[in-house]
Amino acid sequence: MKRWTAIAAIVALFLVGVLVGVLGTHAFYLHEMHQPGGLAAFGTRLLAKDIERRLDLDPRQRAEVERALDDARAESAELRREIMPRLFTIFGRAHRRIEAVLTPQQKAEFERYHRRHLVRLHRLLFGG
Numbered sequence: 001m002k003r004w005t006a007i008a009a010i011v012a013l014f015l016v017g018v019l020v021g022v023l024g025t026h027a028f029y030l031h032e033m034h035q036p037g038g039l040a041a042f043g044t045r046l047l048a049k050d051i052e053r054r055l056d057l058d059p060r061q062r063a064e065v066e067r068a069l070d071d072a073r074a075e076s077a078e079l080r081r082e083i084m085p086r087l088f089t090i091f092g093r094a095h096r097r098i099e100a101v102l103t104p105q106q107k108a109e110f111e112r113y114h115r116r117h118l119v120r121l122h123r124l125l126f127g128g
Helices: 002-033 038-055 059-100 104-126
Strands: none
Touching: 038 059, 059 104
16 A cells, blocks of 8 residues: 555656646746747847857857847848738638638637637737
């Protein structure tokens, strides 16, 4: 009996550890998404640190690498702002085609799903 209790305790501890890890990761990404620049800025910072570590950059080089990556992030954000209206037009057409084949109940649920999806997409793409 004591053996099964010990096994159950170990399994429970493992599951709690997995749960804490998942929740911690989720909280971290939510936090980063609400920072200026969102996940793109976080990725840029990680890349800069990795380059610095691998190439043993001096302070001048580090500053130039960070400026180059910040410029690239800003340019890519501008490109996203330019193409997003076209993409939303395409997705809007698909949305209307999907809606046309749904029942009234399905349409209501699809609209709720669509609104949640748009909020998440906006946060992911634009960091806010």
